[in-house]
Amino acid sequence: xxxxxxxxxxxxxxxxxxxxxxxxxxxxxxxxxxxxxxxxxxxxxxxxxxxxxxxxxxxxxxxxxxxxxxxxxxxxxxxxxxxxxxxxxxxxxxxxxxxxxxxxxxxxxxxxxxxxxxxxxxxxxxxxxxxxxxxxxxxxxxxxxxxxxxxxxxxxxxxxxxxxxxxxxxxxxxxxxxxxxxxxxxxxxxxxxxxxxxxxxxxxxxxxxxxxxxxxxxxxxxxxxxxxxxxxxxxxxxxxxxxxxxxxxxxxxxxxxxxxxxxxxxxxxxxxxxxxxxxxxxxxxxxxxxxxxxxxxxxxxxxxxxxxxxxxxxxxxxxxxxxxxxxxxxxxxxxxxxxxxxxxxxxxxxxxxxxxxxxxxxxxxxxxxx
Numbered sequence: 152x153x154x155x156x157x158x159x160x161x162x163x164x165x166x167x168x169x170x171x172x173x174x175x176x177x178x179x180x181x182x183x184x185x186x187x188x189x190x191x192x193x194x195x196x197x198x199x200x201x202x203x204x205x206x207x208x209x210x211x212x213x214x215x216x217x218x219x220x221x222x223x224x225x226x227x228x229x230x231x232x233x234x235x236x237x238x239x240x241x242x243x244x245x246x247x248x249x250x251x252x253x254x255x256x257x258x259x260x261x262x263x264x265x266x267x268x269x270x271x272x273x274x275x276x277x278x279x280x281x282x283x284x285x286x287x288x289x290x291x292x293x294x295x296x297x298x299x300x301x302x303x304x305x306x307x308x309x310x311x312x313x314x315x316x317x318x319x320x321x322x323x324x325x326x327x328x329x330x331x332x333x334x335x336x337x338x339x340x341x342x343x344x345x346x347x348x349x350x351x352x353x354x355x356x357x358x359x360x361x362x363x364x365x366x367x368x369x370x371x372x373x374x375x376x377x378x379x380x381x382x383x384x385x386x387x388x389x390x391x392x393x394x395x396x397x398x399x400x401x402x403x404x405x406x407x408x409x410x411x412x413x414x415x416x417x418x419x420x421x422x423x424x425x426x427x428x429x430x431x432x433x434x435x436x437x438x439x440x441x442x443x444x445x446x447x448x449x450x451x452x453x454x455x456x457x458x459x460x461x462x463x464x465x466x467x468x469x470x471x472x473x474x475x476x477x478x479x480x481x482x483x484x485x486x487x488x489x490x491x492x493x494x495x496x497x498x499x500x501x502x503x504x505x506x507x508x509x510x511x512x513x514x515x516x517x518x519x520x521x
Contacts, residue, residue, distance in 0.1 A: 166516035167209070169513050182221070183219070195484075201247050202508065202511045204219060205510065243300055246265055249262070278291055294367065303377045303381075309381070334359075340367075344357075345358045352487050360488075363417060397449060407460065411467075416428075416432075426494055430478055444457070454519060458516070464478075
């Protein structure tokens with residue numbers, strides 16, 4: 152593998168320009184059918200393509216919509232059948248793409264497939280309180296990132312297809328997640344909770360995992376602003392969620408690296424010499440701060456923290472020998488564990504977890520700047 156020519160991206164690059172270049176680098180590397188992991192209905196592709204969908208809405212460039220449709224149509228047949236892993240929340244997230252396409256194209260497959268994903272949620276195993284297990288093989292475990300994987304799809308379905316009870320179902324899951332993962336000392340949230348207290352990482356009393364992993368908390372934070380955006384104007388859930396978002400964002404900026412504006416892989420242990428600044432979680436926090444300000448739930452001063460984070464991202468990305476934008480220092484997917492588990496996870500470049508989050512952050516900052 153040749154060494155990349157590390158041309159640092161210009162510090163003057165606007166968020167919209169950066170988002171466009173990030174999308175272009177992936178589009179020129181993979182056809183929609185070959186997005187990794189190829190041939191799977193998966194949240195990796197879903198995260199990236201949701202970012203692309205937001206870019207399409209802002210730019211109205213039809214090539215983005217065509218690319219999204221190419222991925223979905225490769226995996227969803229005319230009857231709305233799709234192949235996926237059925238025992239996990241991760242399989243649901245890409246359903247957001249179905250509803251975007253259903254709002255544009257007169258093809259019944261998209262609504263039919265979305266209906267199947269909603270029914271899939273009703274079959275998933277749950278804790279004794281009714282919280283979704285993250286996956287069948289993780290019995291009695293709720294993971295923070297699972298709220299995004301299943302919750303935003305469900306709330307978008309409720310909003311688009313007028314199914315009000317689903318709003319309350321999602322808010323119930325959020326309250327459970329918050330009650331079991333919040334660390335009252337830092338105001339942040341642990342990665343996971345084990346109701347059975349049988350996992351090696353689970354605290355024998357609380358069931359909480361021991362560390363605060365950046366990207367999981369990023370998905371939780373993003374979920375809060377998405378829920379506030381999707382809830383009906385008169386829904387009481389807004390009053391419940393707004394202070395949760397404000398408190399979390401106040402905690403997040405306390406742990407923002409003052410030099411780079413980014414956030415660490417293990418969020419609250421930035422002083423540890425082997426901890427490292429992680430770009431995907433940083434992108435998710437930037438998105439949350441910028442959108443929270445735009446929606447009127449956060450103080451406008453929070454936008455300066457989002458911009459500081461963006462500057463850190465601009466100074467992190469570079470161009471390779473093909474002229475493609477490269478996003479480095481993205482944590483590959485991970486399970487739950489101790490501090491060593493997280494800081495020793497592989498760092499990768501242009502992983503779709505990260506590029507999708509980067510595009511979302513760029514689009515939201517562009518909207519915030521008018």
